[in-house]
Structure formats: structure tokens, C-alpha cells
Amino acid sequence: MVEAVSEDGYLLRPVGRVASSLTDAASAPRQGDEGAPTAWLVFDSQVERALRDLRVGAELLLLTWLDRARRDVLAVHPRGDETRPETGVFSTRSPHRPNPIGLHRVLAMDGLRVEVADLEALDGTPILDVKPVLGAADER
């Protein structure tokens, strides 16, 4: 099922949402290991089968749609620090970028409503995908 929405784009359909105490980008930590809270990934019931093998303690890569980011920003001062030179966004982890996909490395802590440690995403952020961290080639 190759599926193009239009000549120039593809349609992402969120599979869940983040539930977090973080509601304000200005006060959110810039990365998950900088004091981010435990949060919940609340998945739609339609993807229950995709989730069923997640284990407590698994290291996951979480992909989100940063729905409060700007898409027209191509260069930023890293970490909002005006003393640092303006840098192309593809060399930064700025949320503001042409396709604002968030990539978060988290630790799974529970079932269909997945508790995760150290997540800097804001409350209500759409979830796009979850992937396992790849271990050594012989563990795949």
C-alpha cells in the first residue's frame, strides 16, 4: 500500500498522545536528560497489537510530532543562546525545523498506557511511532 497524499507530501496519523505535567515550552527542559518528568504515552486502541510486546525496562525511541513548533525556521541560535552563532537547524536539535518530528530516547515503564522516564515533550504532543533501540547485530 504505497500511499501518497499529494504530489508533495505524506499524511502522518498520530497513534496516541503524550500525557505530561509539561504544558509550556518556555519552561520545558531542552532534552529529556535535563530534568524532564516521567510522562505517559496514551495510545489509541487501534494500535494495541503493535504495542503488545513492549516490556518494562525496554529502551525505546519515541517519535512525536512537535505540534507547537514552527516549520519556517531554517537556522537558530543553539539552545536560544544569542551569543552562539546562528546554525542550520539540521545541525541542531531545535524543535523548529521543516518537519518538526521529535526523537526521544525513553525507558518504558508500563503497558498500553506506557509510562516513560525523562520525557521532555509537552502535554498533548501527538505520538507518531515507537522503535526499539538497536543492540548489537546478533540481538536483532
Next chain:
Amino acid sequence: MVEAVSEDGYLLRPVGRVASSLTDAASAPRQGDEGAPTAWLVFDSQVERALRDLRVGAELLLLTWLDRARRDVLAVHPRGDETRPETGVFSTRSPHRPNPIGLHRVLAMDGLRVEVADLEALDGTPILDVKPVLGAADER
């Protein structure tokens, strides 16, 4: 610019395409470190400013849209091996998943047309985003 396409989705706009000798999913390696070729990332000129600080030798995370994947698959036999139990796709790196976003760790080798080592994406695969690999917190 918060931008919703519809009630239930967001529109990804590719910023470039992969140019690779890999044209057939059946013969492509399953991961980049399993014999994938050097490939090129061919970016649209509109994102030149976002790219300008990429350096030769930089470790990058490349996000692609796996345009030949299926979106209706929620569980797979890992690596196509029928002897392995069917596993929810969020616990696998299968390309077939609700939002088939590819995540590839690559090494940058050149400028606007960025040569990268060990990329398992197929020729023509749309590029969505490029992110730096995060180093220690004090390097951010």
C-alpha cells in the same frame, strides 16, 4: 505556525531524496551496518540554509519516509523469519508500521549533496529531517 492539516493528521513535506544503488527492497540490507552502500542525500535548494553547518565526519540521524512500506501492518515476524514469533511492530525495526518513518544513523561525507556511508534506504526515498547525534550534555 501551528499547522494542522486535518482533524487527524499532519502533512510531511520531503526536503530531499535519497540517491542510492539500492532499488529493490528484497535485496536491500535490513540495517545500515549490514553491508549497505554509500549513498547520497539530495536536498531541495529551499533548505540549503538548514544544511549549511553540516560537517564532513558528522554523525547524523536521518529521518526518511519509507514510501514503499505498508501502513496497515501491526505485527511481523522479525527480519521476515517465520520461525520467530510474531511481534508488535513497535518492538521491531520493521519498515511496515502505521507511520513508516525510517531512522538511520549515518556519517556525513560531503556538502549540499551529502554523501553518507552505510545507508540501507532505497533509491528515491523521501528525506524528512536530519538531526545531529547528541553528545555529552556539555557539548550541546
